[in-house]
Amino acid sequence: MELDEEMENEICRVWDMSMDEDVALFLQEFNAPDIFMGVLAKSKCPRLREICVGILGNMACFQEICVSISSDKNLGQVLLHCLYDSDPPTLLETSRLLLTCLSQAEVASVWVERIREHPAIYDSICFIMSSSTNVDLLVKVGEVVDKLFDLDEKLMLEWVRNGATQPLDQPQEESEEQPVFRLVPCILEAAKQVRSENPEWLDVYMHILQLLTTVDDGIQAIVHCPDTGKDIWNLLFDLVCHEFCQSDDPPIILQEQKTVLASAFSVLSAIYASQTEQEYLKIEKVDLPLIDSLIRVLQNMEQCQKKPENSTESNTEETKKTDLTQDDFHLKILKDILCEFLSNIFQALTKETVAQGVKEGQLSKQKCSSAFQNLLPFYSPVVEDFIKILHEVDKALADDLEKSFPSLKVQT
Numbered sequence: 001m002e003l004d005e006e007m008e009n010e011i012c013r014v015w016d017m018s019m020d021e022d023v024a025l026f027l028q029e030f031n032a033p034d035i036f037m038g039v040l041a042k043s044k045c046p047r048l049r050e051i052c053v054g055i056l057g058n059m060a061c062f063q064e065i066c067v068s069i070s071s072d073k074n075l076g077q078v079l080l081h082c083l084y085d086s087d088p089p090t091l092l093e094t095s096r097l098l099l100t101c102l103s104q105a106e107v108a109s110v111w112v113e114r115i116r117e118h119p120a121i122y123d124s125i126c127f128i129m130s131s132s133t134n135v136d137l138l139v140k141v142g143e144v145v146d147k148l149f150d151l152d153e154k155l156m157l158e159w160v161r162n163g164a165t166q167p168l169d170q171p172q173e174e175s176e177e178q179p180v181f182r183l184v185p186c187i188l189e190a191a192k193q194v195r196s197e198n199p200e201w202l203d204v205y206m207h208i209l210q211l212l213t214t215v216d217d218g219i220q221a222i223v224h225c226p227d228t229g230k231d232i233w234n235l236l237f238d239l240v241c242h243e244f245c246q247s248d249d250p251p252i253i254l255q256e257q258k259t260v261l262a263s264a265f266s267v268l269s270a271i272y273a274s275q276t277e278q279e280y281l282k283i284e285k286v287d288l289p290l291i292d293s294l295i296r297v298l299q300n301m302e303q304c305q306k307k308p309e310n311s312t313e314s315n316t317e318e319t320k321k322t323d324l325t326q327d328d329f330h331l332k333i334l335k336d337i338l339c340e341f342l343s344n345i346f347q348a349l350t351k352e353t354v355a356q357g358v359k360e361g362q363l364s365k366q367k368c369s370s371a372f373q374n375l376l377p378f379y380s381p382v383v384e385d386f387i388k389i390l391h392e393v394d395k396a397l398a399d400d401l402e403k404s405f406p407s408l409k410v411q412t
Contacts, residue, residue, distance in 0.1 A: 003047045011051050018058040027055070028065050037075045046087040053082055053090060057097035063104060070107035076114055083124045088134045095140040102147045112152045122162055126183060129190035135197045138190045142204040145187075149211045156211065159183050160221050184212070184221045185228045191235065199243055200256070206236075206263035213270035223271060233271055236264045237286065241293045251303035254331075261297060262334040269341035287345050287353055288362045294342045295367045298374050301331055335374065342371060343379040346386050354386075355393045363390075365400055372405050384408060 003011075017023045027033075036052040043049055056079070060066040069075060082094040102108050115121050128141050149156040160183055191205040209232065212218030223229045244257050244264075254261075268290070349357075357363035368390075375383050387408055390398040402408050 001045055003045050008047060008051075011048070015051050015055050015058070018055045019061070021062050024059040024062050024065055027059060028068060033059070033069055033072065033075055037072075037078050040078050040082060046085075046090060049082070049085065050087065050089040050093050053079070053093040053097055057093055057100060060097055060100045060104075063106070066101060066104050067107055070101055070104075070110050076111070080114060080118055080121060083121055088132065088137050091128065092134070092137045092140055095137070095144050099140065099144050099147060102144065102151065108151055112148065112155060115148065116152075116155055116158070119162075122159055122183075126186040129186040132190075133193060135194055135201065138194055139201050139204060142190060142194075142208060146204050146208050146211070149208060153215065157215060157217055160212065160215070160217050182221075182225060182228075184225050184232070188228055188232055188235070195235070195239075199239065200260070202239070203260040203263070206260050206267070209267045210263040213267055219270055219274050222267075223274060229271065233268070236268050237290070240264050240268065240297075241289045245293075245297050245300055247296060249300075251300040254297065254300045254304050258330050258334050262330070262337055265294070265297075265334075265341055266337050269337065269344065272341070273344055287349060288357050288360065291342065291345055291357065291371075292362045292367070294338050294345075295362075295370050298335070298338055298342075299370050301335060302370070302373075304331065339374050339379065343375060343382045346371075346375075346379075346382050349386065349389065351389055351392060354389050358390075358394050358397065365397055368397075368401055369404055372401065372408075376405065376407070380407070 014027075018027060033056060036056055039052050040049055043052075056069065060069055079094065079097065082090060083098075085091055085094070098111065101111050125141060125145060129138065129145075132138055132141075149159075162183065187205060187208055191202060191209075194201050194205060209222070212222060222232055240261065244261055245254055354363060361367075372383055383405075387398055387401065390401070
C-alpha cells in the first residue's frame with residue numbers, strides 16, 4: 001500500500017520527463033504502457049497507481065502514442081476500471097487521461113463506445129459528482145462529461161434516462177441496495193461544490209446543463225425532477241443576478257465571463273420558456289431582476305465592443321477574420337441568447353409588473369432604450385406590445401421612447 005520514498009522520487013522524475021515527446025516515445029518503445037497496465041491491474045498502492053496513470057496521461061498528449069494507447073483494448077479496459085477507484089488523485093489523473101483521448105478526433109469514438117459498453121461508469125461519475133469535495137477532481141470529471149455529451153448525443157440521452165424508470169420512493173427493505181443515481185441532481189451537487197470554492201470554475205457545469213437543454217428529455221429531467229428544477233433555477237438566478245457581471249464590475253469583465261453567462265442564461269431561458277407554470281417562477285418575482293441583469297450584460301457588451309477613438313483599424317482581412325472568430329463570435333452567441341430570453345420575459349410582463357419596474361428603475365428610459373436597441377428590429381412585435389402596456393402605465397415615458405425609436409410610433 002505504501003511506496004518507498006526513493007522509488008517514488010525516481011518514478012516521479014519519469015512522470016515529469018514524460019511531458020517531453022522524445023521521452024514519451026522512448027517509454028513507448030520500451031513497452032512502458034504494458035508495464036503500467038500490469039501495475040494498475042495488480043497494485044493496491046494508491047500513489048503508484050496515480051503516477052502510472054499520470055505518466056500515461058502525459059504520453060497520450062502526443063497523437064501517435066495516443067492512437068497506440070487507445071487501440072490497446074486491454075489497456076483501455078484497465079484504464080476505465082480506474083474510474084471505480086476510491087483515491088481522488090488517481091481519479092483526477094484518470095479523468096485527465098480520458099479527456100486527452102476524447103479530445104483527439106482520431107480516437108474519440110473508440111473511447112465513447114467503450115464508455116457506453118460499461119454502464120457502471122455512469123454510476124461512478126455520478127457518485128463522484130454527488131459526493132466529492134475535491135474541486136479539481138469535480139472540474140476535470142465535469143470536463144469529461146461535457147466532452148462526452150458534446151461528442152455523442154445518444155450517450156447523453158442514455159445517461160439522462162438512467163434511473164428515470166426507478167420509483168422515487170423505494171420500499172424500506174430495498175434501501176440498502178445500490179443507490180439510484182439521477183444525472184441532473186448529481187450535476188447540481190457538483191456545481192454547488194465548485195461554486196463554493198470559485199464560481200468562475202462553473203463554466204463546464206453550466207455548459208453541461210446547456211447541452212441537456214438541447215434535447216427534450218434533458219429539459220424535462222431538469223424541470224420535472226423533484227426540487228432539482230427549483231434548485232437549478234435558484235442557483236443560476238443567483239449567479240446571473242448577484243454574482244456575475246455586476247454593476248460595480250468593469251465592463252471588460254464580460255470578456256472573462258461570456259461563456260459561463262451564455263450557458264447560464266441559455267438554461268434559465270429554456271426553463272422559463274418550457275415550464276412557466278412552475279411555482280418557483282410564479283412565487284418569486286423573477287421577471288424584473290432578470291430584466292435588470294439581462295440589460296446590464298447587454299450594456300456591458302456595447303462598452304466592450306466600442307473601439308477606442310485613437311485605435312487603428314486593421315487593414316488585413318486575415319486579422320479581421322481572426323478577431324471575428326474569437327471574442328466577437330462568443331459575444332454574438334451571448335447576445336442572441338440574451339435577446340431571445342429578454343423577448344420572452346417582455347411577452348410575459350403584466351401591467352402591474354411594468355408599473356413596478358418603472359417605479360423601481362428596472363424599466364427606466366435608459367434601460368428600456370438599451371433593451372430596444374438590441375431587440376429591434378428582430379423582435380419588433382414584442383417591443384410594440386410592451387410599448388402599448390407602457391402607455392397605460394407611464395405615457396410620458398412611452399412617448400419619450402417612441403421619439404427615440406420612430407419606427408414604433410406608427411404601430412401604437
